[in-house]
Amino acid sequence: MTIGSAATAACHQEMVALEDVSYSFGSQQVLSGVSFLAQERDFIGLIGSNGAGKTTLLRLIVGLLKPQQGQIRLFGTPIERFKEWNRIGYVPQRNHFNPLFPATVREVVLSGLYGRSKLFKRVTKEDAARGEDAMKTLKIADLADKRIGALSGGQQQRVFLARALINNPKLLILDEPMSGIDPETQANFFHLLRHMHQHHNITFLMVSHDMEMVRSYLGERPKTASGKLAFHVRHSHDLEDCRETDLLHTLRKEG
């Protein structure tokens, strides 16, 4: 038995498959026949002009919208039957967040633990520890008791990333995570994302307008294009095996 090749195959599973997906808001067709395959360990930069349909595509993938035509599979399962939502971390565009939302940073981070069907669940000791870990990783532990609405844009982005990481997701979907963040924080944030991609088995699908960042990490030319959308892709081969890593734990150890 060739363990190496079996391991390689097992690390490159289908994460997101779009087949001929179309979506319209009323009479406005936003997406038309989009097909794309994201494999495990891909880092995908989704590029397109304002209004091209990038956010709409992400919302279809996380099940907030239903395609009017075409198929979506997540981890090989048709989205209609998909239930393992805790394997996916989603950070929506910041301007979708209501700044008056009456929750603390800790509460927002912990809310990432709850499945869609379990709005109210007791927070176990282990859950609480994961929350603290996630906040330490994103360097927001000192803000834990503050109201989320009282934070700066960059701090809020860290809170939402911590919330998305708390379940140790396999797939992270980020909608313009760098918008409104100062250049230094952007650089640190991107460094963290690259680290996760290269050293942990996490697949990324990220909308970005930062072409310099996209080109430098994901290459000049898109792998595929569909209508006004372009998909730039970099695949990570850095891990030698398919072992699971507890991302939060490892990141903390690495400081």
Ligand SMILES: Nc1ncnc2c1ncn2[C@@H]1O[C@H](COP(=O)(O)OP(=O)(O)OP(=O)(O)O)[C@@H](O)[C@H]1O
């Ligand atoms: N809820 C909605 N109702 C009606 N039209 C919508 C809705 N959401 C988006 N649209 C329209 O769909 C089109 C695509 O919007 P979307 O937000 O997906 O674009 P985008 O590529 O993410 O743009 P941006 O780069 O500006 O964030 C736009 O013309 C937008 O006005």
